[in-house]
Amino acid sequence: MSLDAPPLTPDAETARRWAVEELAKDEYRDGGTSWLERVLRWFSDLLEGLGDGVSGAAGPTGTVIAVAVGLALVALVLWLVVGPMRRNRRAAAEEGLFADERGAAALAEAARAAASSGDWESATLDLYRALVRDLAERDVIVLTPGLTAAEAAERAAAVLPALASRLRTDADAFDGIRYGHVPATEATYAHVLETMRACAGARPRLAAAEAP
Structure with a gap:
């Protein structure tokens, strides 16, 4: 023994x-x-x-x-x-990344409202969801049932390689905040916001986007 x-x-x-x-x-x-x-x-x-x-x-x-x-x-x-x-x-x-069917605009609005009240947890989580939903609505990535934050980041990184590091950082923050390992702050929200703006202005690699 x-x-x-x-x-x-x-x-x-x-x-x-x-x-x-x-x-x-x-x-x-x-x-x-x-x-x-x-x-x-x-x-x-x-x-x-x-x-x-x-x-x-x-x-x-x-x-x-x-x-x-x-x-x-x-x-x-x-x-x-x-x-x-x-x-x-x-x-x-x-449940994966999304627990409801809100679109990117509704998620972004909820994130802004949470940020204005200092609720950085809800603000960061909803803004990352808005980022991913926006990429899907633009046909940059495909959403599938049970998609995780990390999987969404990898799909986006494949077509937006210049933003790969930012996307993975935001996915890690999303998981860390969601499961209580990382504190949500104004900085985490600001980082996702900047990534979202960068994604909006970036041109995806269509060949990667169309790959299975």
Whole structure:
């Protein structure tokens, strides 16, 4: 057995630490004093109560039983909460680049409105969608179901090679912002805006655009 393997009968503190490490991830927080903090407080109090009550009456065997009960409760919480969250994240990824059928003009207008209110996340995401939709409306690239930001950038880069670096940077920013890895700022919005303007004035390589 590996020396790094977790103990088969963890004590109350180990069980509590496992729960904290899993549930303390950012995806389980909703800002401020979250439900996560309330769950962790409840679980900590429960373990302490079970440990004191059962172990006092039955010694080490009671402690093991208390920990087992606590772990079962943690497993139930994780199954009820983590499972749906991860399914929702997968579903969002499967939607691809577009979650609706707005055209380039409508997306660009939504992006401008979001930017005027300082919502750089919505502004950047919608503007990148507008950029890609505009390229499709001009028959520069072809949109397909489940198209990702990176795939759209590669298709555009094939016909607009001079803008390949900018397109890939914007695609990376889109994914980073969408999945919470990159902060949305006025700079990310401005970069996409400049790329969109450059694409509008660029002449695509038709041979690449027509290639399968």
